[in-house]
Amino acid sequence: MNEDGRQEQQLRSSRNGPRRQPRGRTVLYYWRLVRQLPWLVLRYKL
């Protein structure tokens, strides 16, 4: 790889996201699912 290519790759890999979804949003995901549970039987019936 030439100098430009190496710099490009370094630049690219320097912009990495967090390895995990932030905890608050993980909780939010499950919370929104839990809130739907009471309706499931009615939804299934319709």
Add this chain to the structure above:
Amino acid sequence: MGDGHGWSEPLSTHDYDAIVIGAGLGGLAAGGLLAHRGMSTAIFEQAPRVGGCCGSLRHGDYQFDVGATVVLFLDVIERFFRSTGREMARYVQFLPIEPLFEVVDQERRRFQIPTSPLETGELFASFSEEDGEGWRRFAEAAESGMAAAMTQIFTRRFQTLSDAREIARTSPSMTSDRSSLLHSFEKTLRSYFRSESILGALSLASYSVGLPPALAPGYAAFLSYAEHQGSYYPKGGMKALPEGMATAFAEDGGEIHLGARVSGILTEERRVVGVRLGDGREIRSRVVVGDINAKAIYGQLLPRSEVPLWARLALRSLRLSQSSCMLKLGIEGDEGFGAHHTLYSGGLEALNRIWFDDYERGRPSRGGYLLASIPSRTDPSLAPPGHHVVHLHTLAPYQLADGASWDDIQRREADRMLDFLEADFGVRLRERIRFAHLSTPLELEREVGLHRGALYGLESGLLSTSMFRPRMRSPIFDGLYLAGSSVHLGGGIPVCIGSGMIAADLVCEDASLAQSGSSGP
């Protein structure tokens, strides 16, 4: 469930065997199969054209898409035409889209995602070894399930637990990554990729189930792999698909009434007996297939007193999918339009941010991302030589928080989208614009009959898809069937065509049951 779906009555009391409300793709698919199987069928469509969200509109020299801009899973469409004894290519032709996407990321770097999974792997590996390896695992998880299962599932019933068991028995799931059934889209995607640019590019698929990456189900992450099976644009514009289906329908004796809004569904003792049109005429039929949002069917077209409370509660618990606005531009010059789709991406996090900070609070989004589709790149006949048609999509709430109306803020929002493109991505279009129109959620509702502008009908999460959506054979009204994006698996061209095919099968099944019943002792 009633026993006869009204089939034992003599035909003379009816104008048609079947009436379809709406000439969207679900309605055209249902109507097409019913007419082909010998039923007298009429489609009533409020708009002056067929296709609903899948169509084209001309403004001066430019032909724009109404909604959908790309077709995936061609084999579902082929299967539809084959089921009516036809060869697809005689009715509609498709042009391949290559590359799938151009991405312009937060750092204004451009890269193109090719159709070939192998080349995509090489591209991702150039970001980092981890991303290259991530793509290999991602592709493997998707291919082991999706390639075999997806197109099958689109045309299969998935309404009950026994349907679910049957599907689990006979086809693999969308992905072999079981944890994606439990986790969110974001969590799933982050378990494969590290680079913000790649995460930003692949996370747009979450919106196709009507939710941001943080809230969409994990398995939906594999939808972005589906495009690698090939993405297409109908020759002559998106309208060519519904027009081809309408031609087939008419050849089989079906009637399409354009500019004919259905204002109510007629019922007698929980059985549908026809429809009332906007002009007050009543048309009788044995069955009615609704290709419009289930919320509108049960909440607006059927008499409220006949829809039981439990059903109204179930409907209320289902959220609509997201709405959006689309800036349509006629542009002079070629520069800057390297692909049919260009995603101006603020990254995965931006998609979550505009959802929680803007969309859910009733505000037009302040940046985040813009998806540009430039179909004249694939089919140059849509614009004069040297010009392009450009659509810029972004998330936009139907109901604005401050009480403003979309009609009042249309101009300001169009300007804001152009400013965002200029400031964040250095793309200057203003001098080259020869035509501009912002299509808002309100306009989509008025012109395409799209209930509250919801792009994909209902939101399609883990607990709001397939058997948790309204059934295609109504459990409340005999003779009522539902197709389109609010039932079955959700929105999208192949899924909606699949829903229409299933609805037609259900109608025919009930008809033959009733006929064999009535010819018995």
